[in-house]
Amino acid sequence: MHCVCAVMSQEFLDYGRRRGNDLVTARPEWGFPGLKPGDRWCVCLSRWIEAMKDGVAPPVVLEATHASVIEFVDLEELQSHAWTEG
Numbered sequence: 001m002h003c004v005c006a007v008m009s010q011e012f013l014d015y016g017r018r019r020g021n022d023l024v025t026a027r028p029e030w031g032f033p034g035l036k037p038g039d040r041w042c043v044c045l046s047r048w049i050e051a052m053k054d055g056v057a058p059p060v061v062l063e064a065t066h067a068s069v070i071e072f073v074d075l076e077e078l079q080s081h082a083w084t085e086g
Contacts, residue, residue, distance in 0.1 A: 001044060001045050001066075001068075002042040002043060002044055002045075003042065003045055003065065003066035003068060003069055004042065004043050004044075004045055004048040004060060004065050004066075004069060005040060005041075005042050005060065005061040005064035005065045006040070006041060006042070006043050006048065006057075006058040006059060006060055006061065006083075007038065007039070007040055007058055007059045007060075007061060007083045008023070008035050008036065008037055008038065008039045008040070008041055008058055009037055009056075009058045009059070010037045011056045011058075012051055012056050012057065012058040013035060013036075013037065015051055015054065015056045016047065016051075019047075019050075021047065023035045023041065024036070040061060040064070042064075043058075045069060045072060045073075048060075048073075049072065049073065052073075052077070052081070057081050058081075059081055059082065059083035059084075060078055060081045060082055060083060061083050062078060062079070062082050062083075065078070
């Protein structure tokens with residue numbers, strides 16, 4: 001489930017690439033431009049939880065994240081990773 005809206009960080013993008021999930025490289029055949037730090041992207045809940053446990057979870061845009069996520073991640077944990085403008 002790609003239900004966690006996150007703001008990409010270089011740390012998270014590097015982490016994903018090391019784990020076989022390259023979100024940086026453009027894939028024109030799929031209409032995917034590649035991501036860079038600051039881009040918003042919905043990520044798999046399981047990937048976000050892995051990154052959180054490894055200390056590299058990207059900030060979460062709470063308003064754009066599916067409500068079902070709190071069945072798997074405490075609201076307080078999500079709030080501690082909340083993205084704020086500025």
